[in-house]
Amino acid sequence: DAKTTQPPSMDCAEGRAANLPCNHSTISGNEYVYWYRQIHSQGPQYIIHGLKNNETNEMASLIITEDRKSSTLILPHATLRDTAVYYCIVRPYTGTASKLTFGTGTRLQVTL
Amino acid sequence: KAGVTQTPRYLIKTRGQQVTLSCSPISGHRSVSWYQQTPGQGLQFLFEYFSETQRNKGNFPGRFSGRQFSNSRSEMNVSTLELGDSALYLCASGQDGNEKLFFGSGTQLSVL
Numbered sequence: 001d002a003k004t005t006q007p008p009s010m011d012c013a014e015g016r017a018a019n020l021p022c023n024h025s026t027i028s029g030n031e032y033v034y035w036y037r038q039i040h041s042q043g044p045q046y047i048i049h050g051l052k053n054n055e056t057n058e059m060a061s062l063i064i065t066e067d068r069k070s071s072t073l074i075l076p077h078a079t080l081r082d083t084a085v086y087y088c089i090v091r092p093y094t095g096t097a098s099k100l101t102f103g104t105g106t107r108l109q110v111t112l
Numbered sequence: 113k114a115g116v117t118q119t120p121r122y123l124i125k126t127r128g129q130q131v132t133l134s135c136s137p138i139s140g141h142r143s144v145s146w147y148q149q150t151p152g153q154g155l156q157f158l159f160e161y162f163s164e165t166q167r168n169k170g171n172f173p174g175r176f177s178g179r180q181f182s183n184s185r186s187e188m189n190v191s192t193l194e195l196g197d198s199a200l201y202l203c204a205s206g207q208d209g210n211e212k213l214f215f216g217s218g219t220q221l222s223v224l
Contacts, residue, residue, distance in 0.1 A: 044213075102156075
């Protein structure tokens, strides 16, 4: 799986958009970008994934650059409940979600 | 639909003992993975079971083992506990063809 680099922490005001960057400069053509988050004392939660096109679901949007070397997870209107550690994972599509390699993630703090 | 259920939620053991953790996946999911989370090493993949067979394995000693039953429920066993085995053990379930993983809330194991 390609290596990812994320800032260790970020702050965001409640109601504002939270933009979480992820660098994956060694990504290969068959690798997808996945995002999970972990709220304190809970297991990680799947957010979104994509290959090269921008993706949006009810939780977030994923913007992948044209060269695919970086991506940004966007929470459009952050709330206090979005305070969590966000993990960016790059891996090939295998048809299963087995053997995810989690990095250290970005600790997002949403404040009033 | 019920989520992934892990029992017990908390466990305290002493060095040298063994422990068994239980995981009930989401109904219809045949893949069950186990992860260990510690402050120092983060989230690390232990192993994955699919249809009662171990399909993937992480880099952990043989003291860590698991099994899956015909109803997809899984157990994880750690023998001869060491202080360093103190961690949050997370179980996740998934479906082949769907790369989302669904995690339980984990079992917090403390080894004294």
